Amino acid sequence: MKRVELVVSPVESDVDLQVEGRSLYQGRAKATGLREAEMFLADNEPYQKLKTFRPPSVSGYNYPRFASRSIRHCLEMLPDREKEFAGYPMGNFFPFIVFLGCGLGYQIEALVERADVVNALVFEPDEEKFAASLFTVDWESICDRFLSRKGYDIRFAIGVDATERNLKELLERNLNKRVPLHPAMTIYFNHQACNINRSIAEEIRKDLPTLFASWGNYDDEMKRLNNTAFNLRAGSKFLRNSVTGSFHKPVVIAGSGPSIDDRLPLIRECRDTITLVSAGTGLKALINNGVTPDFHVELDPDYLIYQLLNDIGRDKLKGITLIAVNEINALVPGLFDEVVLYAKRDNPAPKGFRLEQYAFEHCNPTCTNAAFAIFQQLGFRNFFLFGTDYGFKDRTKHHASGSVYGSRDESSEVSVLLNDLARKNFLEGKLIEVDAVDGGKIFTRSDYFTAMRSVENLLHWARERDDDIQVWNCADGAVISGAPWLAPDNFAGTIGRILDGAVSEPAPESVIAGLVEVHHDPELEQRLAKVGTFLSGRADNLRRILRSSLRGKKDVVRLMAPLIDASQIVETPKGFNVPQPEQYVAQHLLRGTLMHYMTVGLYHSMAAADDSGATVVAAHWSKAFAGFLEAVPAHYASVITDQSTGEGRRWLEMTIHDPETVVEG
Template identity: 30%
Template sequence: MNKDLLQSNLKLLEASLPPGLAAQLAELSPGFSITGSVETGDLNLMAGGRPLFEPNAIQHSREQITRYLENPNRFYARLGGLDPKATGVADRMMQEILKSHQGLELSTLPEAGGGYLFMFGLGIGLALSPLVEQLDFRDLIVIEESPEFLKLALSLVDWSPIVDRITARGGQIHFILNDSPDAAINLLVHVIRGPHHSLLDGSYVFQTYGSPFLNGAVAKLAEVRPLLFGPKGFVEDEMTMMRNSLANLSQGPYGFLEDKTDRSIKNVPAFIIGSGPSIDGQFDLIRQWRDRVVIFSGGTGLNGLLDNGIRPDFHCEMENTTNIFDGLTQTAARHDLSGIRLIASTSVDPRVPDMFDDVIYFFRDTISSTRAFAGQHQPMAYAVPSVTNLASRSAIALGYPQHCLFGIDLGSKKPDQHHSAHSIYTLSEKPSWNRGNDMDPLAIPVKGARGGTVYSIASFMLSRSYFEQLFLSFPQCQFINCSDGADIAGTTAMDPTDMTIPASQRPVAEIVAQTRAEIPDIGPEYFQITERFQEYRNAAHQWLDQAEQALSKTPPDRFAPLYEALWPLINEATTQQVNSPDKAARWTFLGGIGRVLQLGHFLSRRIDPKDRSDFCRTLHRSIVEHLPDMRRQLNDLEQSQGQG
């Protein structure tokens, strides 16, 4: 084993490797002995006196690569239909592009190339160099369960040419070292939704060796496939959230919730309440334990509790859409909301906080308003994408280490029953609510927490992915899934009738009061929103200027130059959240532009070569012609704030 090469590679890959891994590998003694060498062409590993490769590792790897390149396993998108009623700027661009090229024949499979190489199992690394040399991709993602193999790969293979080649393509190397297929793929989901998300179609999947972990991880990747291609945002949404945040933060005083290390640990369970169908049989138990727990409700879960005489201590809302206010209005017509504390994103409809006596805001991650206004404060990671994600995440931030999940079904065992019978979705007299506000049909089969099959949708699966990553990030906490819905890794599934909740040593009301007292109240001047909004609007106009200039210099008849021109403007490659006007401007536009580039990447490699130039010109022209639409939306936002 070459110790000098190991140290050189560790230093080279320091930014890509998990923290502390270098020290761990230095002390690790692999359970293999090495015979031969790479230079002599007879390298092999011996375990229990027997070789692991026949005839040797070099020959084995060459034959494996040859077979793979003859028929590579790739990851393909499906071109879904566009909602003809959608009016967003990205929707209009995509509609125009598709309309202009109706009737063109598309190849089932794209040409070579994709955004990623998913390498399931590094092995001893011999397959890496030929794959990097012969496949066209940007980011390399290594999923490995064995630190021993990683150490061998870093001791036997010089990674410098691999890093140089990937860096020259504008790519990065990511390592996911884990022994849980669920946890590994949840980490992978977050990496995929990174800088080259638009190029996901056609990515490569290579499995170096077989093991229960790797086989399970590949199967899990196929399961989460429906949620991987979804958009990362919309210009209109970002403008709405910016407008809402300005309105909400200009009021006050209000509570401000973020992670703090000095909050007390609470000795009572937190009940996290959603509105999945399975909660309908659990309200009596929740009522029975009411004086022993603190209750966090999410979204339409509030109405079910109040219908059954149970008042939550904290209620959570996050979405910026007007139907959140509409749903709460229907609940308020049935019940008194006084005394319930609201935990909400700064970006919610400003009418929502007005319905509650006590309001606590938090900064939601990966939205432009957070980047613009949060300053030195960090958002709470994994508090999205659903209100129940927020409820559990808030309980963790407030010092509750034991969580019991009710009504967090993330689907249903009956595809025609998407929510609780006590939810506004069911009780409303408005047909749009009864239809689930046009949610997709429950059609994706997933494993049930207590057995059987649960039918889900992509947005619920994304919520599950964030739950699983949240639970993995807080191993000191206990998560009991009392819902009879989708299986959530990191939880203990339990029928609540088998659960015992001990009496609290202190009155719950005192614990809730202490919890609220540990949340600081601040005034509207704290976040300097007027000054920071001015900085944001300047950065957003500069972003649009840069996009116009980049497109004016880009050949319009090929997709690659178009992507290379726009990618630096939508690249949000930092893993550490950084709040700045530039980051806020990028987040305003990257979702919409990314969707259009995703469509361009999909179609440009499937269209007949003779039609490709015309298609790329249409794509280029559509973006150029709609940048002024984005600027008009920015100007409207400015004028609504008395600026511009």
């Protein structure tokens, strides 16, 4: 320890910790810890109500698909708490305490001796402070209080790179691993009322929409896997993630935010001197205004994407190279003359299906994120983001007028569907406010907020590796940290200056073309079968855990730690030295819906008035959960591996809003 010094006096019964010469406890570390524990217990007395997030409701599970329908049926058996909810009546135990700051650990020792803490996370930003605590409290005894009891759990998150950004990422990452205990059951114990730790926790609270948006679900993951299977069976071309140089010619990425209406003339004037990449619904906004991009990037796997692109017409898509995720609906590539696929590194498909060389970081959650991520990782350095508003000032104008959301086309089934959904989501849905580039505020949704944060994280990640990257925000929406706003009058001049310094560089189109290769996998069907085998094994293991006796709220809480571990951990199977690639695909397929099911069980049980009510809720929930897990293997086989059913091919022409057929029968 170089910065901290443990001070022990031969005449005093208490101790102190000095950090860079400054006393942390004024010689009273033990007394401070005991006082903090007593104050915490006084502020969190037994049987009070914990007022956080309300339990999930039936209205959140409307898709007529296998997993969503299963959860919906489960919720229909439980009390409706969508309107009348005043908090979670707590028992005489704590489901989940997050200790913000460890210090010398006396407050943690005192609290676990006096209270029944089922799950704990110890977060200490300073590794040397934690090292000092190894000499003061009996961590073995503290941990044994958790590890010796079934369903109890304690984790540690110790900072080694003490910047506030990295510490936030450390705590957030560890909290996200404890869903569903986090966020609704999370109670913070902030040691010494530390302002930095409080600030970190507050920033995590603000970013909770990104947590909820990242869960996913079995229905969606199965659709993605089914599309992947069809695309790989076709022997598709893929884009290799390989940096062959540093390229400075300007890349313009066009989304479909409302501000692109006013900015389109800028793109049109410079069209011959830029590489134009449309993203998602941004394509129609460009084409309807007479602008054809060089590349079009797609990320969404739904059949809706095929319908949208088909409505544009194949003639208008000529000359555009489609860059699509491996999960794209397998009907989409047939609409374009030139198609290359890519994979996402935060997805198990690259590992499970030998696509690592085609995988890119930070592609989620929107097409604009994917477009930026792909071109940045291929060595391009100058980006201009259009239509990346990530919000809107007017609820009635949330997309570009030329996009599918800009005008309702009664002759188009998909236009009618999407505009009806938009009315519900934008005019009636809950919105949040974020900072706008003009100094004011704009409205946004949780998914847009997640996309904006993802771009900011990608910028931070990219600049840690290459400080040559330049990104300008040419949208008139939300502030994007790390991407300065560029006024319309400055666009052409900035493009000109960049081009002057990049005259001798190759055209971006030729760079991309040199990275395309055909991918064949003769063992694909065997890999898909292995996924099914591992999926069945995971489901069986989870069902065994669910057989536990559930007689009250604490029993449900105690069930969470083993369920969380079973949903996250990929163990090495017998006969192997390491986990098999297909296991990660199986784990990913189930993960999202497991989180949803665990959240339903925990939150509704804890919302019950007493243990008797919680027991009834838990019985209905565990039966429904086990029933879903029992049906999963056959469902997987019917869609993915047993091609004789024809269900997988039927899925290619189904949106997430369409009911399943053979499987349900």
